[in-house]
Amino acid sequence: GAVTIAKYFAAKNQPELLGSSKTEQVEVEEWLSWVIALKALEKKQVVATLKKLDAHLSTRTFVALNRLTIADLLIFANVHKFSKEIKVTTMPNVLRWFDLIQNVAVKNNNIKDFDLIEINLKDVPEPVFAAPVAK
Amino acid sequence: MSIQLIVATKASPISYGVLAAAEQVNAIKPGAITIEYPDTKTLEAEGGATAVAKFNGQTYSSTNAIVRLFGRLHPETGLYDPKDPISSTLVDQWLDFAESKLSISDFKALDATYKELNKHLTLRSFIVGYQLTLADFVVWGALRGSPVFARIVKTKKESLGVYLVRWYEYINTLEVTKNAVEKMQKQDKLKVKSNEQG
Numbered sequence: 001g002a003v004t005i006a007k008y009f010a011a012k013n014q015p016e017l018l019g020s021s022k023t024e025q026v027e028v029e030e031w032l033s034w035v036i037a038l039k040a041l042e043k044k045q046v047v048a049t050l051k052k053l054d055a056h057l058s059t060r061t062f063v064a065l066n067r068l069t070i071a072d073l074l075i076f077a078n079v080h081k082f083s084k085e086i087k088v089t090t091m092p093n094v095l096r097w098f099d100l101i102q103n104v105a106v107k108n109n110n111i112k113d114f115d116l117i118e119i120n121l122k123d124v125p126e127p128v129f130a131a132p133v134a135k
Numbered sequence: 136m137s138i139q140l141i142v143a144t145k146a147s148p149i150s151y152g153v154l155a156a157a158e159q160v161n162a163i164k165p166g167a168i169t170i171e172y173p174d175t176k177t178l179e180a181e182g183g184a185t186a187v188a189k190f191n192g193q194t195y196s197s198t199n200a201i202v203r204l205f206g207r208l209h210p211e212t213g214l215y216d217p218k219d220p221i222s223s224t225l226v227d228q229w230l231d232f233a234e235s236k237l238s239i240s241d242f243k244a245l246d247a248t249y250k251e252l253n254k255h256l257t258l259r260s261f262i263v264g265y266q267l268t269l270a271d272f273v274v275w276g277a278l279r280g281s282p283v284f285a286r287i288v289k290t291k292k293e294s295l296g297v298y299l300v301r302w303y304e305y306i307n308t309l310e311v312t313k314n315a316v317e318k319m320q321k322q323d324k325l326k327v328k329s330n331e332q333g
Contacts, residue, residue, distance in 0.1 A: 058297050058301065059297070059300070059301050059304065060301065060305075061260050061301065061302070061305040066305055066308050066309070088257070088258065092257055092258065092298075095258060096257065096258045096259065096260060096298075097260070099258060100260040100265060103265040104265050104266070108265075119258065121258045121259060124254065124257040124258055126254070127250075127253055127254055127257065127296050127297075127298065129293065129294060129296060
């Protein structure tokens, strides 16, 4: 399927997209199985799944490793049609990542398959900090 | 002709931003910058600066002048794009920010500055645009060298805000910043060894 094709494509063109070492490849591949699960989801389950991605991305710039990999590209491709569900108030981390991937992968390579979503980077709520521990 | 960078290894704070920017330039253009690590607090011969860059008979001695020199001499690194006046002006603004608002010791003012940075990074993966620029390295360097920031990271990281921590950890784990820090620490260890033997 699409995953196999994408893996083949990445291996032919930019091997580092798949992970350079064995450990790196394992981390990337774990996320590829997540892509397959994402594809099978009903629309109403999508928000809950995206919230899990949001928690994951709260401490990471990219999905796997600390650079762009095929995991980012495939999750982006499958999440793009749900971009309206990704709001700064509920999923700021997914929105931030989504904007990163659409700029570095889609816009910079002039790919026409995905509409660019306009995101106002300044329109963000006041960040909430962890509540102080009660004494 | 390569740029000669000299960084005092006993300085307070150590010029981490300059070192990381130099590592990034060298990663893209090997040998572009040669780095020396004298074992002193300041560079006596350079009027007491903690880091200087020398190129073509001129000497540059402030963090921002040094990194701009790197960026302008090596535009292909994308660190300070001279063809993009908006991006390079935004980078300038953040270099000024690091110099005036992060290189202080007033805890309250620093706390407000960290909050400002955290909010800025809500929807941004990099300080300016969608790739590494001088702004990422200089802001990271100012934080990495700050005792106040180090204390907060150790004791109550969550008070910095998740967005600032996510960005800081990302920059902190890049090969070039790890190299910058490790080479500095290695210099220190070499010196300790030679002192023990002597």
